[in-house]
Amino acid sequence: MTVQFDGLSRENISYCEQLIRPYIRRTPIFEIDPSDVGVSAGKLLLKLELMQRSGSFKARGAFANLLTRDIPKAGVAAATGGNHGAAVAYAAMQLKIPAKIFVPTVSSPSKIERIRSYGADLVVEGDRYADALVASENWVRKSDALPVHAFDQDQTILGQGSIGVELQEQAADIETLLVSVGGGGLIAGVAAWYAGRIKVIGVEPAASPTLTKALEAGRPTDAEAGGVAADSLAPRRVGDRVYPIVQKYVDGVVLVTDDAIVASQKALWERLRIVAEPGGAAAFAALLSGTYKPSKGERVGVIISGGNTTAVNFT
Structure with a gap:
């Protein structure tokens, strides 16, 4: 039977989180020394959604x-x-x-x-x-x-918001969360859960700036749809349901180049032995490239959102 939701509320996100719990993994967090990746921050942790069933959030x-x-x-x-x-x-x-x-x-x-x-x-x-x-x-x-x-x-956004439920339990002290953006379901769900209690920053490829264009236009609008992460972060426009949540709860959006995304993939693998696809590594690229610069002592979380890639060939 269809469940009728009365909006994208924290209560509805919590309901969905409990409903899907038997079918999904509670993905781990990985705290690292920010200096290991050349970042100045008080705390840096990764939410490893690339370990989710089917390879992504x-x-x-x-x-x-x-x-x-x-x-x-x-x-x-x-x-x-x-x-x-x-x-x-x-x-x-x-x-x-x-x-x-x-x-x-x-x-x-x-x-x-x-x-x-x-x-x-x-x-x-x-x-x-x-x-x-x-x-x-x-x-x-x-x-x-x-x-x-x-x-x-709505159901898609509520389900993605379950990441926020987990992350709040795993790392209640983070102040800022960096989230990759394509159509916006992930950032909308997470932002709806936190509802302004932490700073949520969207990160999208410069080659497919769907949310950036929408914010400039004051509404969802067509944007370029290309780049190295085009198979996960290039839907042409951000969602109509997504946009008002972003306007209300997201603190900003930054753009990263394809080169920065590829460098992020390489850094995740070479320094941390994490294999992420381009879209999954985009949010981390904002830190490594300096597109997002944490303040001194800032406690930062990053969602590594997908691992479906052949970037590493094992022999």
Whole structure:
């Protein structure tokens, strides 16, 4: 039976967190010496969502959708750059629900393979996420499957907000949290949970500045959709449901270059032995590049949000 939510409140986030708890991992935090990565801060910790089921935080929103909505005989459908599709495919496999996933050609081979490994029906359509979204919408109209949006849906945002519930319990003293931004479901969920009690900073690629453009325009608007993290952080525009939460609770947004993102990936691996995809490493790139500079003594958290990559080849 469909659960009716009365908004993106802390109470609803807490409800979703308890509901999805049996199906997801409580991902660890990793506190490091800021000087080990050349950062000046009072405290630096990483929330390792790359260790989440299906390889990213997206599993949270996927289970929140499938556990609170009526599922038709046709199952579910999702458009994705990769991680959301993997999450929906994984959740559907666990709950024995048919799933059809639409990805663009820009989606990485590792993500396509993960989706297939979960038994979903995979369709490659168009060059960018927006193309896959149109194809999925056409399929939904034809089949009556349930659409599961990657970011602009209450259940998705509430599920992603469960990260905030965990992080508050694991590290109650952080003052600032850096969050990668694509369509904005993650930052909206986390910001809605903290509701102004800490500083939340969005980090997005300069090559796909969806939230930056929206804030400049005063509303969600089309932006460029490219760059090294295009398979996870380039949906063309930030979500309509996301935007008012960001306006209310997010303290700022910074941009990072593709070079900074790649350098962040390398630093995570070479210094900390953490393997993150470009989108998952973007928030950390803001610290390493100096795009975000903590004040002296500032206690900073960073969400490392995805690990679906072939960046490291083991031999």
